[in-house]
Each structure stands twice: as structure tokens, then as C-alpha cells.
Amino acid sequence: AQRVTQPEKLLSVFKGAPVELKCNYSYSGSPELFWYVQYSRQRLQLLLRHISRESIKGFTADLNKGETSFHLKKPFAQEEDSAMYYCALTGQRSSASKIIFGSGTRLSIRP
């Protein structure tokens, strides 16, 4: 079965503390993994994707195929990071393919 699991519904950390949002997936094949973010009163938008190996707004995510995980990390949290984060996957690198989302983790950064 194709599934994305985000075990934490809410993660609250202090400003300046490290952040790790967990994501595990189940997929038969080689999926493409993403993190989407939704800031308050804004649209769902792509944060980063595993194939680009990029750092966006200080966030990174490494695909671990052995553990089927794609955790999102940031060494020092900032207040503007407070948002809803969704881990997602697709079976092929094409907009024709459906995207499967996890249930999301709300990240709250305390001052």
C-alpha cells in the first residue's frame, strides 16, 4: 500500500532549538519525496524535494531508503517557521502522477 505517515500532529519547540519533523513512507518502487508547507492564511506550497538535495529556508531532508524515512530538519528554529508541514510522495517525477500526502504536523515555535 502507498502511504505516508507523519507520527506527530503537533511539534512545539523554542526559538533557536533544532527541529525534526518525522516522515515515514510505504511505496513499492522508487518514489519521489516532498515536503509541502502551509503558513497561516496562505496556500499549500512546495518546500523542498529529495531529488534536488537543496536547503530551503534552512530546512533539509534526507531520503533514507533503508528506513523508508524522509525527516525534515532545521538546526535553529525561527518563529516564522511556525506552519503546517506535509510530507508527500509521488510515483514518478511528473505532474501527471497523483501526490500522496501525510496527515501533517503543525510546527509551533515558541519565542
Added chain:
Amino acid sequence: DAGVTQSPTHLIKTRGQQVTLRCSPKSGHDTVSWYQQALGQGPQFIFQYYEEEERQRGNFPDRFSGHQFPNYSSELNVNALLLGDSALYLCASSPVGGLSEKLFFGSGTQLSVL
């Protein structure tokens, strides 16, 4: 560019009624996907339209149908509404042959079924 626009923003219906939601894709995009997002859940893929045809469909009953017009805009129709259809309905557009990262979402239509 207004990006992906959806209308209406909010809608209240009663059980058994029918509803039509509308989506205009981002300029330059011709593929439209629809997602349902129930409260506390991530978006779930309903279907995708390209060249006025349904190209791919998720695990939703036939009560959910769609249409795409020559100008690439799209409609989502839901018949015989159930209480469980209450959700945020998101439209996403992308350019043909575009890569997954080129998917842009609208703000959604909040549907409440009473």
C-alpha cells in the same frame, strides 16, 4: 498572475444536494488536479484533467465527477452529498509534461454539508 483561483471560497449545502466547485488554473498551465482535505488530514487526490479528459482518478466514488473546459478551467461536481463530504477542496494546476515541483495549489473551497 493571480495563480490558481477557486470559487466559491465557502459553501453550505444539505445532504442529498448537488454541488459544483470551480477552478481556474495558473496562466500557462493546462493540467488540473483536485484534492479533498478533510479536517485534520492531508489532501487526498480525487482526479486529474488534461485535454478535457479525466487522466487519472483516486479512490473516490462516481458521485464525484469533473469537467475541463477548452480554456483549461475545471469544475468538480459532487452529487447526493453526504455529511462526510464536508471538507476543503483544493485545486492544483501544472503545465503539461511539467515536473512534480511545478504543481501550484489554490486556496480551496470549504464545503460544509449539513
